[in-house]
Amino acid sequence: MIKERHRKKIMESLEKYGWEALMIGPSVDMEYLCGVKIKPDERLTALFILKDGRCFCVAPGIYHIEMKRHFCDMPLYLWDDLSWFPETMSRALSDYGLIGAGIALTAGIRSIDAADIARGDGVIFYNGENVIAGMRQIKDAREIDNLRISSEIADKVMNDLRSFLRPGMKENEAGEFIAAKYTEYGAYWRPGAVPIVASGPNGALTHYDEGVRTIGANDVVVVDSGARYHDYYSDITRTFFVGRPTDEQSRVFETVLAAQMIGEESVKPGVPASYVDKMVRDCITRKGYGKYFTHRTGHGIGREGHERPYISSSDDTVLEPGMVFSIEPGIYIPGKFGVRIENTVLVTENGCESLNKAPKKLMI
Numbered sequence: 001m002i003k004e005r006h007r008k009k010i011m012e013s014l015e016k017y018g019w020e021a022l023m024i025g026p027s028v029d030m031e032y033l034c035g036v037k038i039k040p041d042e043r044l045t046a047l048f049i050l051k052d053g054r055c056f057c058v059a060p061g062i063y064h065i066e067m068k069r070h071f072c073d074m075p076l077y078l079w080d081d082l083s084w085f086p087e088t089m090s091r092a093l094s095d096y097g098l099i100g101a102g103i104a105l106t107a108g109i110r111s112i113d114a115a116d117i118a119r120g121d122g123v124i125f126y127n128g129e130n131v132i133a134g135m136r137q138i139k140d141a142r143e144i145d146n147l148r149i150s151s152e153i154a155d156k157v158m159n160d161l162r163s164f165l166r167p168g169m170k171e172n173e174a175g176e177f178i179a180a181k182y183t184e185y186g187a188y189w190r191p192g193a194v195p196i197v198a199s200g201p202n203g204a205l206t207h208y209d210e211g212v213r214t215i216g217a218n219d220v221v222v223v224d225s226g227a228r229y230h231d232y233y234s235d236i237t238r239t240f241f242v243g244r245p246t247d248e249q250s251r252v253f254e255t256v257l258a259a260q261m262i263g264e265e266s267v268k269p270g271v272p273a274s275y276v277d278k279m280v281r282d283c284i285t286r287k288g289y290g291k292y293f294t295h296r297t298g299h300g301i302g303r304e305g306h307e308r309p310y311i312s313s314s315d316d317t318v319l320e321p322g323m324v325f326s327i328e329p330g331i332y333i334p335g336k337f338g339v340r341i342e343n344t345v346l347v348t349e350n351g352c353e354s355l356n357k358a359p360k361k362l363m364i
Contacts, residue, residue, distance in 0.1 A: 001073050002034045006135065007053055013131045014051035020101040021050045022128050025108020028303045029132040031231070036070045038063075044085045044113045047071070048103075050096060058085065058092050085113075086120050093121050104128025133308045137300060138322040143232060144346060147301065147324055150187060150234035151344050151355035154226055157181040158238050158358040161223060165215070167242055171197040172211035178225050187227035187234075190305075195225035196237075203239075203338030206295055206330065218243035220337040222330075226305065233305045235326050236356050237342035245362065252289065252331050252339050253362050259283040260341045260360065263297055263311075263327035267345055267352035272316040273309045273325075280329045281313075289331045298326035301344055323347040324355070 010022055024030050024047045026038040038045055043060040045067075059067045061078040068076065075095075079088035093099050100122035105114060106129055114125050139147065160181055165174055175194035182189045189195065198208040199215045203222040215221060219242045226235035239253060259280045266279040277297040284293045298311035301324050309317040311325055328342030343356040 002049070002055060006033050007049065007055075009135055010049050010131060011051055011053050013128075013134075014049075014104070017104070017126070018102065019051065019104045019126060019128070021048050021096075021098055021103045022106065022131055023048055023103050023109060023125075024106045024132070025110075027106065027108030028307075029106045029136075030108060032132065032136055032303060034070070038066070038070075040108050042110075043081075044089075044110070046089075046109060048092075048096070048098075050098075054096065056092060056096065058089055060085075086116060089117060090121055093117075093123070098123065100124075102126060104131060106132055130308075136302055137308050137317070138320060139302060139324055139346075140322070143302065144322070144324070146230045146232035147234070147344070147346075148355055150227060150229035150232050151236070152357075153182065153185045153187045153229060154234040154236040154344075155356055155358040156185055157225065157227075158223070158236055161238075162240065165221060165240055165242060167215055167217040167219070169215055170211065171199055171202070171213050171215060174215070174221075174223070175211050178223070182225075182227040187229040189225075189227050196223065198222045198224075198338065199242075200337060201335050204332040204334050204336065205338070206332060206340075215242055220245070220249055220339065222338050222340050224340065224342065226301075231303055233301050233303070234355075235301050235305060235328075235342060235344055236358065237328055237330075237340045238358065238360070239339045239341060241362065249337060249339075250362065251287075252333070252337075255284055255287045255289055256329050256331055256339045256341050257360060257362075259329040260327055260343065263329065264343065264345055264352050264354060267319060267327070267347060269319055269321055269347060269349065271319055273311045273319060274313050274316050276319075276327070277311050277313050277315075280327070284329060284331065292331045292333055293329060294332060295330065298328050298342075300325045319347050321347050321349050 026040040056075040077092040179189040224237040263280040296312035300307040330340030332338040
């Protein structure tokens with residue numbers, strides 16, 4: 001069942017953009033709207049919300065028990081594997097006057113399925129990502145509680161790692177330690193993935209994921225991880241020094257730390273996300289490392305590890321209380337080392353609260 005406040009906001013967006021309906025596939029968006037967790041696959045499942053508030057769902061017949069349980073409050077159009085979905089979809093669209101209509105798409109609908117519907121039913125599809133993503137940007141009290149606990153768990157893991165990390169271990173060994181700790185503390189790591197543990201020259205690779213290098217006696221080690229707690233993610237990065245840092249490594253670390261702190265200080269209601277990115281980027285550029293800061297300053301965090309708003313020069317979203325995102329500047333010197341420091345922050349009525357409390361200072 002779709003929450004009424006969500007339905008009203010979607011109706012307002014559809015009216016604003018002149019779209020007749022919103023089409024949502026199995027995704028975090030569907031979970032957010034009505035708590036339905038359906039695994040996306042090659043069989044099309046689509047929830048439709050019309051601008052007048054009516055709803056219906058088109059779904060595979062093999063899931064009829066689950067569909068009737070989840071969508072008992074709306075018409076349900078079931079199709080089977082023998083005829084596939086086009087005929088059933090056409091009937092549903094015709095019943096609701098949507099043949100040839102403008103329909104907005106969100107996540108979970110395959111492009112090949114949308115192409116077939118457009119060709120068969122004359123539908124004009126639009127990018128409707130911002131409709132629900134915009135709603136999800138503002139977290140309510142329950143969501144903030146979950147994000148806070150998820151971040152507290154991430155802090156514990158980073159603190160534990162500090163005493164575990166040592167020369168001679170493989171990066172993957174440290175990664176497996178992190179994943180196990182998340183489970184121990186009541187969260188879970190993403191299945192099939194290992195946290196980023198990037199030592200020495202691998203630290204200059206922003207999304208390094210091989211984990212095969214042996215950590216050396218004087219390495220800089222970038223550790224980026226986060227877990228999921230009650231469907232909400234955390235995200236934290238700390239840079240560790242295994243041995244004494246060189247003068248260059250110390251300068252780079254202090255530059256990144258200063259930029260990260262400036263980023264948090266820049267966060268307040270009413271400023272655009274791009275302003276925060278500029279303040280962070282300017283700090284690093286003034287120190288002569290601008291060309292080595294190669295990614296955006298941050299990204300939203302919630303039901304997904306990366307979501308809106310994006311703290312980048314191209315995102316002018318005005319910050320509002322309840323938004324949660326990362327501030328994670330980095331400097332990456334190819335072939336040598338990298339440094340990144342990341343906290344997850346909450347926009348408050350007066351400024352910013354960091355949800356991460358683990359020490360950011362230079363750690364040896």
